[in-house]
Amino acid sequence: MTDLEVRTDKAIATLGLEAKVRLLTGATNFTLHPEPSAGLAEVVLSDGPTGVRGALFTGGRIACQLPNATLLAQHWDTTVAAQAGALLAEEAAAQRVHVVLGPTVNLHRTALNGRLFEEFSEDPLLTGALATAYINALQEHGVAATLKHFVANEAETDRKTVNSLLDERTLREVYLLPFEMAVADANPWAVMAAYNRVNGTPATEHMELIAGVLKGEWGYDGLVMSDWYAATSTVESADAGLDLIMPGPAGPWGDRLVAAVRRGEVAESTVDEQVRRLLRLADRVGAFGTQRQWPSEGPAPDSAERREVLRRLAAGGMTVLVNRASTLPLAAEGNIAVIGRHALETVTQGAGSAEVRPPHVVGIADGITQALGADRVTVVDGVEVRRDPLTAVEGSLRDPETGELGMRVVTRDAVGEVIESRHVGWTELFTRESPWVRSAVTIELTAEVALAEPARMQVGVRGRGEWTFSAPGHFERVRLERVDDAGEVLRLPYRTVTLRLEPGARITAVATAEPEERVIGLAARRAPKPPAVAIGAAVRAAREADVAVVVVGLTPEQETEEVDKLTLALPGEQDALVAAVAAAAKRTVVVVNAATPVLMPWLDRVDAVLWAGLPGQEAGAAVAAALTGEIEPAGRLVTTFPARDGDGPVWSPVPVRGKVSYGEGIAVGHRGWHSARTEPLFWFGHGLGYTEWAYGEAELAVADDMIRSVRVEVTNTGGRAGREVVQVYWRPEAEPVRLVGWTGIDLEPGRTASVDVPVDARLLRRWQDGAWQQLPGTGEVLIARGLGDIRATLPAAN
Numbered sequence: 001m002t003d004l005e006v007r008t009d010k011a012i013a014t015l016g017l018e019a020k021v022r023l024l025t026g027a028t029n030f031t032l033h034p035e036p037s038a039g040l041a042e043v044v045l046s047d048g049p050t051g052v053r054g055a056l057f058t059g060g061r062i063a064c065q066l067p068n069a070t071l072l073a074q075h076w077d078t079t080v081a082a083q084a085g086a087l088l089a090e091e092a093a094a095q096r097v098h099v100v101l102g103p104t105v106n107l108h109r110t111a112l113n114g115r116l117f118e119e120f121s122e123d124p125l126l127t128g129a130l131a132t133a134y135i136n137a138l139q140e141h142g143v144a145a146t147l148k149h150f151v152a153n154e155a156e157t158d159r160k161t162v163n164s165l166l167d168e169r170t171l172r173e174v175y176l177l178p179f180e181m182a183v184a185d186a187n188p189w190a191v192m193a194a195y196n197r198v199n200g201t202p203a204t205e206h207m208e209l210i211a212g213v214l215k216g217e218w219g220y221d222g223l224v225m226s227d228w229y230a231a232t233s234t235v236e237s238a239d240a241g242l243d244l245i246m247p248g249p250a251g252p253w254g255d256r257l258v259a260a261v262r263r264g265e266v267a268e269s270t271v272d273e274q275v276r277r278l279l280r281l282a283d284r285v286g287a288f289g290t291q292r293q294w295p296s297e298g299p300a301p302d303s304a305e306r307r308e309v310l311r312r313l314a315a316g317g318m319t320v321l322v323n324r325a326s327t328l329p330l331a332a333e334g335n336i337a338v339i340g341r342h343a344l345e346t347v348t349q350g351a352g353s354a355e356v357r358p359p360h361v362v363g364i365a366d367g368i369t370q371a372l373g374a375d376r377v378t379v380v381d382g383v384e385v386r387r388d389p390l391t392a393v394e395g396s397l398r399d400p401e402t403g404e405l406g407m408r409v410v411t412r413d414a415v416g417e418v419i420e421s422r423h424v425g426w427t428e429l430f431t432r433e434s435p436w437v438r439s440a441v442t443i444e445l446t447a448e449v450a451l452a453e454p455a456r457m458q459v460g461v462r463g464r465g466e467w468t469f470s471a472p473g474h475f476e477r478v479r480l481e482r483v484d485d486a487g488e489v490l491r492l493p494y495r496t497v498t499l500r501l502e503p504g505a506r507i508t509a510v511a512t513a514e515p516e517e518r519v520i521g522l523a524a525r526r527a528p529k530p531p532a533v534a535i536g537a538a539v540r541a542a543r544e545a546d547v548a549v550v551v552v553g554l555t556p557e558q559e560t561e562e563v564d565k566l567t568l569a570l571p572g573e574q575d576a577l578v579a580a581v582a583a584a585a586k587r588t589v590v591v592v593n594a595a596t597p598v599l600m601p602w603l604d605r606v607d608a609v610l611w612a613g614l615p616g617q618e619a620g621a622a623v624a625a626a627l628t629g630e631i632e633p634a635g636r637l638v639t640t641f642p643a644r645d646g647d648g649p650v651w652s653p654v655p656v657r658g659k660v661s662y663g664e665g666i667a668v669g670h671r672g673w674h675s676a677r678t679e680p681l682f683w684f685g686h687g688l689g690y691t692e693w694a695y696g697e698a699e700l701a702v703a704d705d706m707i708r709s710v711r712v713e714v715t716n717t718g719g720r721a722g723r724e725v726v727q728v729y730w731r732p733e734a735e736p737v738r739l740v741g742w743t744g745i746d747l748e749p750g751r752t753a754s755v756d757v758p759v760d761a762r763l764l765r766r767w768q769d770g771a772w773q774q775l776p777g778t779g780e781v782l783i784a785r786g787l788g789d790i791r792a793t794l795p796a797a798n
């Protein structure tokens with residue numbers, strides 16, 4: 001017996017049933033119960049894939065904000081995924097966090113999914129390989145990864161109830177594959193069971209998938225936790241192989257599980273096995289037995305070291321979609337007009353549990369101005385891009401008492417006496433995370449509007465409840481109801497008014513404290529201008545410049561957990577803005593600040609398009625480096641971009657009578673696009689970089705009638721050093737095409753290299769009649785730079 005087994009057996013033998021069961025539900029939102037008598041310390045969990053955000057949902061601690069998952073994935077580079085994992089591990093250690101709730105390996109099944117930004121790709125192989133590298137790097141540092149969400153969780157509409165219907169082949173070959181790869185090659189210490197049902201059974205109760213496939217067939221020895229509030233049953237979830245209910249301390253286990261064991265409905269050995277897995281996780285992260293030594297604080301999130309890594313991670317994944325007449329990189333001379341709301345209010349992350357509060361955000365306009373010099377750059381705001389006023393834009397509100405950014409929160413009793421007055425360094429408050437507001441009868445939020453000169457502002461209040469709202473010359477009472485199509489935390493009801501305000505104007509919102517938990521806050525932003533006014537100013541600036549850089553994009557209203565999109569069109573009048581600028585400017589470069597596909601009706605009228613993703617805290621510095629060529633934006637797309645709403649193998653994410661049928665089967669993403677022969681706007685794998693590539697002789701290595709690797713000569717025929725991603729696709733006979741391998745290579749101009757692309761054998765199988773079979777090794781092998789640019793086609797069988 002190993003030392004761990006001895007300690008575990010001892011703990012299980014000494015703890016009574018209640019004590020054991022208590023450990024199997026979280027203690028709070030993001031912590032697990034300690035059990036000092038058994039040598040178990042508190043285990044701390046934190047979201048998520050793009051940064052370690054800590055224990056608070058709103059206004060949490062400052063942490064590095066990484067580029068989003070698609071931007072990282074666009075490097076097509078496992079060493080980049082490993083770099084992200086290692087950085088997250090250091091950030092976790094600095095916060096004393098044992099378990100990071102990521103990576104997300106659900107796939108881009110439909111471009112409308114609001115949560116795509118958190119997932120790597122539409123392709124299971126790319127996803128599985130990147131997740132593996134990311135997990136290995138995290139766990140090498142003693143921090144657990146949590147592979148999520150297990151499984152068939154590819155949309156947000158009705159996410160807590162939707163029933164995903166898939167045949168066994170599709171499940172195995174596509175949606176389980178990234179999980180299978182990561183379990184085999186990285187052994188994540190935790191897995192999160194999803195909200196949805198799979199073929200009728202809630203994922204948290206899915207015995208066939210959790211006990212059967214994951215723990216049985218794959219031999220997984222880690223812990224399976226529920227997604228937050230996902231588990232509702234006692235016996236079914238415990239028997240299915242779920243090990244931990246999150247969050248806590250309430251939940252469907254506790255006393256109910258104790259009673260079920262006493263009644264003989266759940267075997268006590270099941271509870272012992274759950275405790276065993278929990279203690280194994282705790283041991284792995286240094287919270288069971290000898291406690292881990294945390295390193296002394298690592299580099300701060302705004303240190304030069306972190307900033308440089310984050311800038312490179314973002315810029316290198318950015319993708320050149322179009323580059324006519326070598327418009328990019330920008331020339332060393334000439335005037336640039338930087339235009340667009342996203343240039344000024346750059347979107348660096350999607351919304352939801354992956355949100356991180358960064359130390360700063362380098363906006364795109366600032367980044368370009370810093371890189372090129374203020375004398376070359378003019379900055380012009382664009383059209384309005386948001387429908388709702390979100391949290392007050394950072395820096396727009398100040399606590400009137402201290403002058404610090406944020407607001408003053410005053411709680412009062414029934415006769416209006418002040419109970420407490422506090423500064424909150426954020427303009428939202430989650431009452432669940434603020435126990436000090438609970439005894440209040442009213443909660444008053446006050447802030448001063450930070451303005452240099454008088455301006456028309458849209459100000460107001462956000463969050464459910466009975467409110468009074470006052471501002472200079474304005475007073476109203478309002479009742480805000482829950483927005484019923486989404487959660488309480490992400491989509492808040494709001495009420496705003498537009499007023500001309502003087503610098504220092506004070507706004508106050510008073511709510512009657514309600515027993516229920518909710519997020520409340522203040523809203524403030526500059527009043528939107530009519531689109532024609534914004535477009536007029538943009539056109540004037542574009543005419544004067546040598547190059548117009550128009551920055552457009554999505555916002556967290558589209559790229560968010562809990563809500564799917566209805567269209568891929570850019571919000572607001574951004575398409576009209578681009579078209580007008582393109583008509584006026586000598587040259588137009590469009591920078592798209594979004595993670596997931598958008599329509600580009602102006603594509604033929606612009607000279608270049610840089611896909612910038614959601615670049616994280618160093619956004620502007622990274623965009624500037626990519627535009628100037630200081631860092632090659634060497635990304636390749638990780639998802640196919642439809643040309644029109646409705647195109648592609650899968651469109652609507654909306655369940656029909658509670659069900660989403662994965663009827664396209666294994667032909668998801670580029671596989672489906674290729675068989676349908678519909679031309680997308682851009683193919684999966686597309687990306688131009690800044691140099692040119694020629695492909696020479698290609699050769700297959702075949703063993704046992706199956707392709708094992710491909711060797712091909714590539715030459716950098718352009719004028720700059722660059723990175724090429726050699727992609728190998730296989731089209732088995734009568735089957736959709738599939739990515740089977742890729743290799744990235746960095747080459748100086750004029751150099752040739754022989755590139756080996758290993759083929760992953762897991763892509764050469766077919767799930768049939770309940771077992772894996774090797775597919776016949778016939779068909780075609782395509783060597784490509786995305787399926788729109790195939791450089792060689794070879795018969796698969798020699």
Ligand code: BGC
Binds near residue numbers: 048228353
């Ligand atoms: C999300 C998970 C996340 C959890 C904790 C859920 O809503 O689906 O991905 O880890 O919340 O914040």
